[in-house]
Amino acid sequence: MDLNFNRRLSVAPMLDYTDRHERYFLRLLSRHTLLYSEMITANALLHADPHRFLRHDTFEHPLAIQLGGSDPKMLATCAKMAEDTGFCEVNLNCGCPSDRVQSGAFGACLMKEKQCVGECVSAMQAVVKIPVTVKTRIGIDHDDSWEFFFDFVKYVADAGCDTFIIHARKAWLKGLSPKENREKPPLNYDFVYRLKKEMPHLNISLNGGVRTMDLVESLLTQVDGVMVGREPYENPWFLADADVRIFGMPSVAPPTRKALLECFLPYMERELAAGCPLNIMTRHLFGLFNGFAGARRYRQILSDEAPRTGSGIETVKRAMDAVEEPL
Numbered sequence: 001m002d003l004n005f006n007r008r009l010s011v012a013p014m015l016d017y018t019d020r021h022e023r024y025f026l027r028l029l030s031r032h033t034l035l036y037s038e039m040i041t042a043n044a045l046l047h048a049d050p051h052r053f054l055r056h057d058t059f060e061h062p063l064a065i066q067l068g069g070s071d072p073k074m075l076a077t078c079a080k081m082a083e084d085t086g087f088c089e090v091n092l093n094c095g096c097p098s099d100r101v102q103s104g105a106f107g108a109c110l111m112k113e114k115q116c117v118g119e120c121v122s123a124m125q126a127v128v129k130i131p132v133t134v135k136t137r138i139g140i141d142h143d144d145s146w147e148f149f150f151d152f153v154k155y156v157a158d159a160g161c162d163t164f165i166i167h168a169r170k171a172w173l174k175g176l177s178p179k180e181n182r183e184k185p186p187l188n189y190d191f192v193y194r195l196k197k198e199m200p201h202l203n204i205s206l207n208g209g210v211r212t213m214d215l216v217e218s219l220l221t222q223v224d225g226v227m228v229g230r231e232p233y234e235n236p237w238f239l240a241d242a243d244v245r246i247f248g249m250p251s252v253a254p255p256t257r258k259a260l261l262e263c264f265l266p267y268m269e270r271e272l273a274a275g276c277p278l279n280i281m282t283r284h285l286f287g288l289f290n291g292f293a294g295a296r297r298y299r300q301i302l303s304d305e306a307p308r309t310g311s312g313i314e315t316v317k318r319a320m321d322a323v324e325e326p327l
């Protein structure tokens with residue numbers, strides 16, 4: 001599998017969003033887009049229930065796992081577990097600014113610990129064959145110069161990492177919430193273009209603020225890949241064009257949003273039968289009909305009724321019937 005092909009478009013790791021249900025759902029829309037897991041901390045993977053975190057359906061492939069941590073040995077063990085369970089890439093989170101992550105000394109604060117990141121990457125690469133990649137920001141706090149950013153990437157690249165995903169804004173570690181850190185620091189795509197120009201041998205994906213396929217296409221003239229997060233979550237239909245426009249391949253997307261939901265029903269039925277509550281899956285479906293007549297009623301039925309004990313597929317069908325989708 002040529003992951004660099006899939007990397008032309010990827011869906012970002014998003015805690016609480018990109019769980020296995022969301023990934024299965026998005027895969028019904030695009031065969032080739034690379035999907036990422038939520039961030040899984042090395043601690044959780046090693047000390048809690050690994051099956052819970054590593055579990056996925058082969059249908060979700062191509063699928064990467066994102067790890068959070070800063071202990072090379074622990075990360076290496078986790079990377080091996082991920083490879084053994086079928087993930088096709090291990091990504092290290094060097095971009096998340098939340099307090100919880102900072103107290104564990106990983107995430108964005110690792111931008112100040114390039115040696116540690118280099119050691120983590122080498123330790124993981126020593127035990128797996130799948131690519132080990134890094135997702136990072138363009139800076140943190142007052143360390144936001146081109147020199148700081150370039151020095152970090154170069155150091156980690158020299159340690160063996162050849163694939164970087166750059167969230168093109170810096171993170172403020174104190175004073176901004178994780179949500180604000182995804183919105184307030186301004187986007188600076190120029191740093192990412194420049195990185196690709198100065199280190200053309202690296203595979204560089206740009207992330208941050210991409211909301212249209214037109215923009216994805218135009219960014220791909222400057223970088224190797226584009227990672228999208230909130231747009232495909234809030235508006236999953238965004239991915240319906242991806243296989244044709246980004247990968248030059250036939251589309252697997254069903255012809256309408258309702259047809260898409262119909263395709264997801266058998267999966268939900270299987271999961272319900274295995275004990276998964278309906279609302280754990282339907283929470284990912286709220287944005288599907290945005291802008292259509294009846295979309296509000298659709299969301300209301302899902303949010304009011306899906307959490308009720310015993311709610312089943314009938315609830316989803318009733319919600320769907322509330323929407324008028326032009327053919």
Ligand SMILES: Cc1cc2nc3c(=O)[nH]c(=O)nc-3n(C[C@H](O)[C@H](O)[C@H](O)COP(=O)(O)O)c2cc1C
Nearest residue numbers: 012013014015038039093167208209210228229230
């Ligand atoms: C709800 C949510 C959870 C996120 N969780 C993670 C995470 O676990 N790991 C990570 O590297 N980034 C995380 N991010 C950041 C995204 O991966 C991405 O970098 C960011 O949303 C910018 O891309 P976008 O503008 O396309 O959404 C999260 C973002 C959101 C909205």
